[in-house]
Amino acid sequence: MSELSPTKPFSRREWLMSDRPQSRMQARLGRAYLVWSRFASNRLAVVGLAIIIALLLVAAFANVLAPHSPVAGDLRNARLLPPGGEYWLGTDDQGRDILSRLIYGSRLTLYVVILVAIIAAPIGLLVGTIAGYAGGWVDSILMRITDIFLAFPKLILALAFVAALGPGIENAVIAIAITSWPPYARIARAETLTVRNSDYIAAVQLMGASPTRIVLRHIMPLCLSSLIVRVTLDMAGIILTAAGLGFLGLGAQPPLPEWGAMIASGRRFIMDQWWVAAMPGFAILTVSLGFNLLGDGLRDALDPRGSNQ
Incomplete structure (x- = not known):
């Protein structure tokens, strides 16, 4: 009689990458592991993720990290000091520590980015999926409205809305979300047109699902990966738009340490005291670069045509 060989235990990776998952949880974990493997193989994407994680940590622990007050300064003894010593990044024309203002300004940046994403992304997803699934005159009306918004430059349209609503960080968020x-909606509509005639949707229709349920429960989840990538890539543009509004005095109002407003206040000293405007500009550059690298990595990792290796 031949001896039966002992069963070789599966490694964790083999369990996650199994072609025959035994449960939905195993299938979801396997998919997440595959996406992370693709993402981690992109070094620039990991750098972008590290920048965003650092931004989150700086914003969360601003009270601990900031060495000075972000709004109060020593106008008599610390006005326009160069970087070094007690003030690592120098001071502005009000004697305020630029490093502390940048640290606290990261909270405003995340506040704008997160609120705009929460407001704009669901609106675009809903409009796009309804237009793509309904078709006909519904699609024509919704897409023509979309075209009207796309016809105007985003910053110009945001300026118009802020002028109507009034200056302030909340109104700036609303204006940016309306223009974003x-x-x-375009991406969601394109994804919906791709899947609405698929066998999967036809089977759901045969089971008696209503159009509302089909859109909300079956089509929207299929559009999320493309939408997440686009939202991540748009974060840099949102930050620049918010900084532009702050630069023009229509965003966060003094003495809030908003990066665009800091650049505006430092432009008068750009020739002699360059650090006043250069430091917030470098912060905007770094965070925007981080979001762009992260978005590129997510696009490659979530690409269904990517390698399964």
Whole structure:
């Protein structure tokens, strides 16, 4: 009689990459592991993720990290001091520590980015999926409205809305969100047109699902990966738009340490005291680069045509 060989235990990776998952949880974990493997193989994407994680940590622990007050300064003894010593990044024309203002300004940056994403992305997803699934005159009306918003430059349209609503960080968020949803609607509509005639949707229709349930429960989840990538890539543009509004005095109002407003206040000293405007500009550059690298990595990792290796 031949001896039976002992069963070789599966490694964790083999369990995650199994072609025959035994449960939905195993299938979801396997998919997440595959996406992370693709993402981690892109070094620039990991750098972008590290920048965003650092931004989150700086914003969360701003009270601990900031060495000075972000709004109060020593106008008599610390006005326009160069970087070094007690003030690592120098001071501004009000004697305020630029490093502390940058640290606290990261909270405003995340506040704007997160709120715009929460408002604009669901609106674009809803408009796009309804237009793509309904078709006909519904599609024509919704897409023509979308085209009207896309016809105007985003910053100009945001300026118009802020002028109507009044200056302030909340109104700036609303204005940016109103101008940011059309690209998401376009992406969601394109994804919906791809899947609405698929066998999967036809089977759901045969089971008696209503159009509302089909859109909300079956089509929207299929559009999320493309939408997440586009939202991540748009974060840099949102930051620049918010900084532009702050630069023009229509965003966060003094003495809030908003990076665009800091550049505006430092432009008068750009020739002699360059650090006043250069430091917030470098912060905007770094965070925007981080979001772009992260978005590129997510696009490659979530690409269904990517390698399964």
